[in-house]
Amino acid sequence: MAGNETRPLIVKRKKVIAGGGHHGGAWKVAYADFVTAMMAFFMLMWLLNATTEQQRKGIADYFSPTIPITRISGGGDGAFGGDSPFSETSIAQNGTGATNLRPTEGRQSLGLSGTDHAQAVAEDTAALAALEAALTGDSRLSEDLMAHVQTRLSDEGLVIEIFSRPGQEIFDPDTGQPAIWLPELARVMAELFGTVINDVALGGHVAAEPVVVASETRWRVSTDRAQLFRAMLEAGGLAPRRIQRVTGHADRQATGANPMALRNDRLEVIVLRRDL
Template sequence: MSTGSNAPIIIKRKKVIAGGGHHGGAWKVAYADFVTAMMAFFMLMWLLNATTEQQRKGLADYFSPTIPINRVSGGGAGAFGGDNIFTEETLAQSGTGVSQPSDGSDPLRSESDAAGDAAAAQVAALRDIEAVLMGQGGESMLSDQALRHIITRLTDEGLVIEIFDLPEVTLFVEDTAIPNPVTAEIATIMARLFAAVRNGVAIEGHLSAKSLLRVDNPVWELSTNRAAQMRLMLQSGGLDPMRITRQTGAGDRESAVRDATAPRNNRIEVILLRSDI
């Protein structure tokens, strides 16, 4: 007797997973951008922590273009108004003659241009002094310890070099005008750098306020004496005494920070004056 007709029928179902297989590589690009951004962020944090204020200022100045490509807009389709920078020298040789009669002077140069060039030259000279002092283009002439006491800024008056106390190291012996070695080092280097220009020099002494009122508060005399001591050190370093145009003591009246009693307010400001004002 045959049993083939009684055999069970087995049905096998294949499970199909929708959406399987390759999904593309967009997520890899997004992840790489994320990793790059995080690396850039941590590098920025490291630079902010590892550099001084002067070095950060040098980096900012490096990425700030200050040299114009062309002073005025040209009327032609090409660069320099459709002409070239040697027009006056080449037109006569090409047979077209000069653009206009010349008496030996530059007809395109006005008095305002000359004044602007002089002002720009002054600013450039002051920036060069600042760069060498702070070591923005390389190694500074000052030691790292001395650089911690200095900050510079360029103002309408000139290059202000601010030399200030640190909580652990002061410029002068407490309540005296006797300079500490770091102050003498800074003064010597400044005198050497100032010899490269002929600008006048102004010196201002400043002090921090006392937390307690004193009947005999010698802030005026002490700030003036410290300014005078800085003048003497600059002259000993080789600065011409005739270039000193102003020496003042401001007492505790002009604080550099909000807290008038902070040591940061004990400072000497040496200003390399602009000669074009």
């Protein structure tokens, strides 16, 4: 008993925690990752349902660019507009990339480079401008006749309009016969067209009729007039194979606010730009 009295008294207290504690914060990180993944999944499903195939391709290209960006090819539409900043000359190759000293294989096989192509386009434009000047300044065409002619250069080529004037129609409205001066104009135009190698397109237009007398004959009349002028050009010496199309537009393309104006009775001759 004496030995037991000398042992120290040890009191053990047990701490009881209600709810089991938080067991660390790792589960919160895992749960946040799960919520983020689910949000991304539902956003992906929404995009697949709400976009077109072209839009989806654009989104995919944004995250994985497929446009080549190389030393000799500008790939975007930014400051350089797709041109290479490393071009040897001031004119860089467009579209297919490469410079005039290092053209792409496809264009090199055709003997074309960026500078050559730009020069060919410039030469074609200059030829059309010279043709326009020759037509408007031809001494064989009187001032009264040239008052029926209007020319302009467009993206499609040199557009030559031959139109009616009050009391001086290009075609008789009753008989459909052409004006006496129209064959002479066609002959001069065919001769001048021989100075270039560009193809030609023809279009016929007519003025609209009042609603009470309007009929579907407008299509036939405009087409017949274009065909008649085609025959005049061929009679004047223009090779038939150079005429690429002959169309009738009826009264669908008025030149002004009034579709019944006499100015809408016209022939449209286009010396087409070359496919360079």
